Amino acid sequence: MEHTIEKPWSRHYPEQIPASLTYDEKPLQSFLEESAQAYPEKKALHFLGKEITFHELYEQVKAFASYLQKLGLEKGDRVAIMLPNTPQSVISYYGVLMAGGIVVQTNPLYMERELEYQLKDSGAKMIVCLDILYPKVSNVKARTDLQHVVVASIKEYLPFPKNMIYPFIQKRQYKLVVNVEHNKDTHVWSRALEEASGEVAAVDIDPKEDLALLQYTGGTTGYPKGVMLTHSNLVSNTQMCKAWLYKAKQGEEIVLGILPFFHVYGMTAVMNLSIMFASKMVLLPKFEVEDVLKTIQKQKPTLFPGAPTIYIALLNHPSLSKYDLSSIEACISGSAPLPAEVQEQFERVTNGKLVEGYGLTESSPVTHSNFVWSNRVSGSIGVPWPDTDAKIFKPDTTEEVEVGEIGEIAVKGPQIMKGYWNRPEETDNVLREGWLLTGDLGYMNENGYFFVVDRKKDMIIAGGYNIYPREVEEVLYEHEGIQEVVVAGIPDPYRGETVKAYVVLKQDYSLTEEELDQFCRKHMAAYKVPRIYEFREELPKTAVGKILRRALVDEEKKKQSIDNQKTV
Known part of the structure; x- marks a missing residue:
């Protein structure tokens, strides 16, 4: 793809990152085979003390793929994976692909209705x-x-004596002991691998056309939609990620796997990247702050993809100074805006680099990022990745706005989805002439750096003014007493909507509404200042740590509706 001056960001690319890449036209799982051949004895996975080499991982993936084929899996059949970050989540993902199936990543936190x-x-x-x-x-x-249901257990991959103790911990923690019988339609993971032949019938995959993944979007706008991602979508985005991290060395990196693999960001930036890079993945099935700090000190990860709430939680842990985090060289933060204060503090603590990136489930997911080791712009999501084009359109059109003007961010590139599963109308709403309309409002500066102002649906219109929650949040994050904050527009009979801030304070810090109000009035126009503050112990979040603004707005509407009924 030719880069012209129309793409001003191309001038800023360091010489180590090509503006255009040559992509491997092969199925995603073939990278596991290549890493296993090149680094058979290198550790591929570390899980709570147990380690698995690339050769062992590849053999177990083949075994699982052969077992699925024996159960009757045919090309294009969908297989749901409902697991936290465990060895089985990696093995089943690549096993399904090797057998010719399509992975459906399923959040383990789903309730029955959602499942x-x-x-x-x-x-x-x-x-x-x-x-x-x-x-x-x-x-x-x-x-x-x-x-068919295949049932896996954490204890299957724990070292001795943890594997003996785990059932007791499970019983105490979940008040549950599940005994599963291996039979014709229910299969115990360890038995399945023992019985598997390991002989996988070859499946002809067309990487550009054949789906690797149905990834369901969060469903903030109604029912979740299945995003159709092909092998080529995922391969291209992972290869872009590899090119962006040009200082990382093949076969030498250690990647911290705390982002859940059932979320597209963790799947690409941790799992697929680690397999392609032949990196060791350190898997953590659950985010416990102290466990993460201990793991970083002991396992010395070099790459740590994460989300702002993860970095915020680590920085605010009272024992942070006791741990050595200096192994961390690079972190790309995604899924939510990265406050400048958090970026600066995390870099001071680790001496590594933490930069903000941007993407969507529909783009496999990454489209933009700041450069890790060269020029970056605070508050910006950075520039488009290789072979990725981006423009700012007037809302609901494909007409470009002027540089610096706010409009809807649109993206184009080899990582963009094929469409939504069984939803042609909704596909047509967001894919226009190859451009994906993101639903995010933003602008591009004269240097080609992009800025997200807010979700189109999250913009607050109060008294006729357009207010962007992210801008208000950035100001609030500058207050030394605030650990986490989210700003939302809630219904208001006079202004239409009014600005409300939900605040989590740092430990042992006290603040009043009046103090926050004075602070905000010093830093922004009066119409943007929150009219209501609510202090909370914690904020509702998705599994990847994204704060659920929409859930708070819905909660507020419900509360107001009950209050209205009482007054009638």
Whole structure:
């Protein structure tokens, strides 16, 4: 792809990053085979003390793929994976692809209603789940197309004596002991691998056309939609990621796997990248701040993809200074805006680089990022990745706005989805002449750096003024007492909407509404200043740590509706 001056960001690319790459036209799982051949004895996974080499990982993936084929999996069949970050989540993902199936990543936190919806919508024939989730799966199975359930357990990959102790911990923590019998339609993971032949029938995959993944979007605008991502979508985005991290060395990196793989960002920036890079993945099934700090000190990860809430939680842990985090060389933060204060503080603590990136499920997911080791712009999502084009359109059109003017961010490139599963109308709404309309409002400066102002749907219109929650949040994050904050527009009979801030204070810090109000009035126009503050212990979040603004707005509307009924 030719870069012309129309793409002003191309001038800023360091010489190590090509503006255009040559992409491997092959299935995603072939990178595992290549890493296993080149680095058979290198550690691929570290899980709570247990380590697995690339050769062992590849053999187990082949075993699982052969088992799926024996159960009748055919090319294009959907297989749901409902697991936290465990060895089974990596093995089943690549095993499904090797067998010719399409992965349907399923959040382990789903309740039965959400699980049933996703299984029905995707038409999944099989599911791999954790033993403690098996009762949920059993309860919905009859109302779906599921024919086979493979049940995995954390203890299967724990070293001795942890594997002996774990069932007791599980019983105490979840008040649940699940005994699963291996039979014709329910399969115990360890038995399945023991019985598998390891002989995988070759499946002809067209990387550009054939789907690797149905990734469901968060469903903030109604029911979740299955995003159709091809092998080429995922391969190209992972190769872009590799090119961006040009100082990282093949076969030598250690990647911290705390971002969940059932989220597209963790799947690309941790799992697929690690397999392609032949990096060791340090898997953490759950985000516990002290466990993460201990793991960083002990395992010495060099790359740490994350989300702002993860970095904020680590920085605010009272024992932070006791831990050595200096192994960390690079972090790309995604899924939510990265406050400048957090970036600066995290870089001071680790001496590594933390930069903000941007993307969507529909783009596999990354489209933009700041440069890790060269020029970056605070508050910006950076510049488009290689072979990725981006423009700012007038809302609901494909007409470009002037430089510096706010409009809807649109992106184009080899990582853009094929469309939404069984939803042609919704696909047509967001894909226009090859451009993906992101639903995010932003602008591009004269140097080609992009800035997200807010979600189109999150913009607050109060008393006729357009107010962008992110701008207000940035100001509030500058206050030394604030750990986390989210700003939302809530219904107001006079102004239409009014600005409300939900605030989590740092430990042992006290603040009043009046103090915050004075602070905000010093830093922004009066019409942007929150009219209401609510102090909370914590904020609702997605599994990847993105704060759920929409959930707070819905909660507020419900509360107001109840209050109105009382007054009637």
